[in-house]
Amino acid sequence: DRPRLGVFRSLKNISAQIINDDIGQTLVSVSSLEKEIKDKGHLKKQACAEQVGALLAQRALAKGLKQVVFDRGGYRYHGRVAALAEAARKAGLQF
Structure with missing residues (x-):
């Protein structure tokens, strides 16, 4: 299984982490x-x-880590979430 790229967005900040759900x-x-x-x-x-x-x-x-599964965390794929994803793809991550 591929690890999961989870995104958290607040009003001011954004964070992302890559998680191996098999071992938590x-x-x-x-x-x-x-x-x-x-x-x-x-x-x-x-x-x-x-x-x-x-x-x-x-x-x-x-x-x-080259391949991940993108988990937008319930946020729409738009704005900051999309910008984060596109920048990660451009830098070489595959999802």
Whole structure:
């Protein structure tokens, strides 16, 4: 089974994690609250979501994860959720 890419979106922030549901373990996680993203200066919410997606894909590929299942968590595939997904795809994750 492929690991699951779960997304959580609040009014101000967005976070994503790749989870192995077989053992209930988080393999990779990224949040817009992380210093690495906050250091890029003030970003609009959509641009911030793109940064989160790209960083998530970078960390996942470094751990050898290439294919995931995208779980939008009940959010519509639109706006920040779509921006995160497209940035992760562009950076090399497959789903």
